[in-house]
Amino acid sequence: MRESFHAGPAAYAVAPVVVAALAHIGPAATWLPGLRRRRFPGLAGLGRPDHVALTFDDGPDPTSTPHFLDLLDGLGVRATFFVLGENVVRHPAPARELARRGHELAVHGWAHDRPWLPSPARDTRELRHAVRAVAEAAGRVPRWYRPPYGILTSGRWAAARRAGLRPVLWTTWGRDWRQDATPASVRATVAADVRGGGTILLHDTDHACAPGSWRAALGALPDIVRDCREAGLTVGPLEEHGVVGAALCPGTGPSVCGPVMSGASPFRPAAPGQP
Numbered sequence: 001m002r003e004s005f006h007a008g009p010a011a012y013a014v015a016p017v018v019v020a021a022l023a024h025i026g027p028a029a030t031w032l033p034g035l036r037r038r039r040f041p042g043l044a045g046l047g048r049p050d051h052v053a054l055t056f057d058d059g060p061d062p063t064s065t066p067h068f069l070d071l072l073d074g075l076g077v078r079a080t081f082f083v084l085g086e087n088v089v090r091h092p093a094p095a096r097e098l099a100r101r102g103h104e105l106a107v108h109g110w111a112h113d114r115p116w117l118p119s120p121a122r123d124t125r126e127l128r129h130a131v132r133a134v135a136e137a138a139g140r141v142p143r144w145y146r147p148p149y150g151i152l153t154s155g156r157w158a159a160a161r162r163a164g165l166r167p168v169l170w171t172t173w174g175r176d177w178r179q180d181a182t183p184a185s186v187r188a189t190v191a192a193d194v195r196g197g198g199t200i201l202l203h204d205t206d207h208a209c210a211p212g213s214w215r216a217a218l219g220a221l222p223d224i225v226r227d228c229r230e231a232g233l234t235v236g237p238l239e240e241h242g243v244v245g246a247a248l249c250p251g252t253g254p255s256v257c258g259p260v261m262s263g264a265s266p267f268r269p270a271a272p273g274q275p
Ligand SMILES: [Zn+2]
Pocket: 057, 058, 108, 112, 147, 148, 149, 208
């Protein structure tokens, strides 16, 4: 015999909790790549159609980050590194070296945690600390924020605004964090999805990834850059990307914003004005 459901006092007591949870996690749905690209192109990191932004998360790491710096020097590429405040404080030398070699430092949060419960005061406090640590290492105030796991809760969003940061996620990843990632798999994953105006996410450390997985990203990097260049795309940091809705930094290129890319072929610069 089926029992009918009656909303008793307990259900009414739970309802506000559910509403609060949805308000907390609701904006995080923007991490869904397809939705993000279509509805939130600036948040997805869409930019100039002749440019691809190269970004790395989770560092700095004294073991792995120097390998990326040397390789990027050899490739003649600058990138944006979304670093963790706690890693910057723990490893100030590679953090400063990132800036010295001309890369852009951005904020990935203080620690690499998941926001299970709303904590707006902690979000604000931790992001302020992270901004201070990054600014001290970089010698300039950071501009971008990418929350760990791309989970942008309402609390983190508000904290970013208060800290003067603009949230930017990614359009394309390499799945380089997996234990079974290889240079070939990372390159193929990026190649299948990258377009002019896109933002690539890789990791310069295994801080929150499978041990040693950074070697797959490192090994894929020369081919990823070559693929982009052969398609006529320039690879660079977010500050030169012309992210939709964000002004370019002075002197970093033409002040145009890329259109939303959809349906463009991988590794082809999208035509300006393409919907
Ligand atoms: Zn991360």
